[in-house]
Amino acid sequence: MSRFSVKTYLVTVTFALLMLCGVSLASADSTVDRLKGEIQDTKQTVKQQKQELLKLTREERNMFGELAAIEDRITNVERELFRQEDDLAGIMEDEQAAKADQRILEDELSEIVDKLKSMLTKLWPVHSRKLENKFGSLDDWEKADRNFVWLASLYKETKTELNKAQEKADEISVNLEVQKELRKKAQTKLSGINKTKDGLLKDKLSLLSGIKSIRALKINREQELKGLLETINKLNYRLKSLTSKKIATFKGSLPRPCAGDVKARFKPSAKPPIRGIGIQTTGNVDVKSIFWGKVVHNDTLRGFGRVVIIYHGYNYYSLYAYLAESFVKTGQEVEKDEIIGKTGYYPNLKETGLYFELRFHQKPVNPQKWLARN
Structure with a gap:
């Protein structure tokens, strides 16, 4: 087995372990329930503020x-x-x-x-x-x-x-x-x-x-x-994103995880297969979450350096590898476009960069069909 095959095998095993550990729709449901609670509390505060304003x-x-x-x-x-x-x-x-x-x-x-x-x-x-x-x-x-x-x-x-x-x-x-x-x-x-x-x-x-x-x-x-109503609108938007607006509905419009040029493209039929994309960056730039979700992995992974994996609900995952550092913790909920780390040294490119994967269940999907074009 080649070195790259070992890497992809390790990534596949990691995703499988995450699923076996119970990372599923329950996480998304928990986030939805929390958002609904926040919206209800904020609405109650709005009601009180309206009464005060009426007075x-x-x-x-x-x-x-x-x-x-x-x-x-x-x-x-x-x-x-x-x-x-x-x-x-x-x-x-x-x-x-x-x-x-x-x-x-x-x-x-x-x-x-x-x-x-x-x-x-x-x-x-x-x-x-x-x-x-x-x-x-x-x-x-x-x-x-x-x-x-x-x-x-x-x-x-x-x-x-x-x-x-x-x-x-x-x-x-x-x-x-x-x-x-x-x-x-x-x-x-x-x-x-x-x-x-x-x-x-x-x-x-x-x-x-x-x-x-x-x-x-x-x-x-x-x-x-006004501030409370804006908060409700934001929470409703997040709630919609996790319920009626699933990540699947954002296909083709998701933000890029970092600024840079794509040097390695998705090609699972290659030998060895490439199940994500490689982005070359100018120095250590910010890496952002492409969608709302929950951090399920934040640790080093052999052959990929520091890796962060985020679960976005409905069995969708995003993986960010070769990070110089990460700013999140396992179990932490992240926002869309929230900075989760900095790009580090990408061995295959011999430059700083980011290896990015998007998976549905355990199957990798082409990220370039999901990310918005520049």
């Missing part, structure tokens, strides 16, 4: 209701603000008018005082002389009478002007009180406007803060829900 949506709706109520309040407050501002403008106009009246009254009072000064200047010398000589001689009665009448008239006019001056002074005093009251009213109105504005700002900030918190929480829940 947040109701809270958000209530917030919008509160928003509408606050917007109505804002509208009413703004109207009141406009009215108060109009009142304040009127008060300021009245205050300016009062100040103008005050200036006029002050001017009038100044004129009256000046007039009184002039009258007193004229009256005082005459009065002083009469007091000195008690109207002088009364021999000239007519002259004395004229002096008396003139003095009486002058006194009366002086008294009248003094009364006017007093009235003007009183008016000025009242006007000043009016200004004081107007100023007080203006300050009160202004204080009320400021308080209204502060309250309005506080309501707005409170509302915006509440809406922001609800929105942030809702967005977070929506993102979590």
